[in-house]
Amino acid sequence: MIDLDANATTPLLPEVLEAMLPWLRGGHANPSGSYAAAKLARRAIDEARGQVAELIGAQPEEIVFTGGGTESVNTALFSLDRLAGQGRAVVSAIEHSAVLRHVEKQPRGCRLVAVDAGGRLDSSDLEAAMADAAYVSVMMANNETGIIQPIEEVMEIARRHRLPVHTDAIQATGKMPIDVRALGVDLLSLSAHKFHGPKGVGALYVKSGLRFEPMLSGGGQEAGRRSGTENTAGIVGMGVAAAMAKSYLTDSNLAALRDAFESRVVAGIEGVIRNGDPSFRLPNTSHLSFDQCDASGLLILLDEAGIACSAGSACMTGKQKPSHVQLAMGIPEIQAKSSLRFSFSRLNTLEEAMAAADAVIKAVGKLRRVQGSGVGPVVVYSP
Numbered sequence: 001m002i003d004l005d006a007n008a009t010t011p012l013l014p015e016v017l018e019a020m021l022p023w024l025r026g027g028h029a030n031p032s033g034s035y036a037a038a039k040l041a042r043r044a045i046d047e048a049r050g051q052v053a054e055l056i057g058a059q060p061e062e063i064v065f066t067g068g069g070t071e072s073v074n075t076a077l078f079s080l081d082r083l084a085g086q087g088r089a090v091v092s093a094i095e096h097s098a099v100l101r102h103v104e105k106q107p108r109g110c111r112l113v114a115v116d117a118g119g120r121l122d123s124s125d126l127e128a129a130m131a132d133a134a135y136v137s138v139m140m141a142n143n144e145t146g147i148i149q150p151i152e153e154v155m156e157i158a159r160r161h162r163l164p165v166h167t168d169a170i171q172a173t174g175k176m177p178i179d180v181r182a183l184g185v186d187l188l189s190l191s192a193h194k195f196h197g198p199k200g201v202g203a204l205y206v207k208s209g210l211r212f213e214p215m216l217s218g219g220g221q222e223a224g225r226r227s228g229t230e231n232t233a234g235i236v237g238m239g240v241a242a243a244m245a246k247s248y249l250t251d252s253n254l255a256a257l258r259d260a261f262e263s264r265v266v267a268g269i270e271g272v273i274r275n276g277d278p279s280f281r282l283p284n285t286s287h288l289s290f291d292q293c294d295a296s297g298l299l300i301l302l303d304e305a306g307i308a309c310s311a312g313s314a315c316m317t318g319k320q321k322p323s324h325v326q327l328a329m330g331i332p333e334i335q336a337k338s339s340l341r342f343s344f345s346r347l348n349t350l351e352e353a354m355a356a357a358d359a360v361i362k363a364v365g366k367l368r369r370v371q372g373s374g375v376g377p378v379v380v381y382s383p
């Protein structure tokens, strides 16, 4: 399989697995215990805390380990719901469902901020939403298009209105530098499996001094901010993945792979549209629409050819609705339903990128032939 679905998840790096294994084999001691084995586990967790903090320019005590990205996001928003002032949650229209499903349940409601045709937040609409805002949550980079959001502008507007800000940095981590001090955000969510760490482990950055209300009550772990016995192996894995991500951040290979893939696809077939403003993209993500092709048909053909990628975002795959992200960008429904996301990881090779491009060219050609000739509506392929 050629795995071009890194925005859905990434494989564990061998170094991450090696670091986790001792904690899965014998290191079962509860890190809250007072005996030697427990203290070792506690030390390993604290080392990982330092590694994650270093990746985003935080202090170790500002890092709270969680049970994954969705939990980090919900924990951040839960606290903001409780402690931010009266008013509505203000979030971008292209947030992940972890944010959207949370804020739409709020009794005070939420305000969705528009994005432009390139997939970037519309700052003037954010400004307009400030009148009755309680807090702001805008993702650092979109999971579907890879478009990087203007968090500096978000911070400037929110600060003027004295509002706390959360950013979902789950897709940005390991793909672009993150510095919480320079940004000034109050809360930031991370998920280990998006940067070659294990699944089911995440972290929440909570700015020092920020008032915070925990979502999970219980034994008071993580300095009372996230109760529940820590997942030592997972946390250790996240720490090593974070340390490795920091060292390969400056590696420009990802963009080169993505660009080589895109160039070959665009040169090989007509009617390919690149979605999103290319000057603000994560280096690993390619979001393409294919004229006269239904994404679900393309996915079947590409799967047969051994290529893993996604239609829209992974969470939307299998559902008939076009993605909310593309609709928010004003992409016509027919184009939205003909789009695929290819997302590279540092484990992909140039040979894979080229082979995948050839497979895409072949699949699009086949799907268009099924329809006959000429221009026409999207084709639904059934094998």
Ligand SMILES: Cc1ncc(COP(=O)(O)O)c(C=O)c1O
Pocket: 007, 008, 068, 069, 070, 071, 073, 096, 098, 139, 141, 142, 143, 168, 170, 171, 191, 192, 193, 200, 202
């Ligand atoms: C932007 C974004 N936020 C949140 C999540 C949820 O993270 P997790 O899968 O770790 O719960 C994802 C995962 O797809 C994501 O891409």
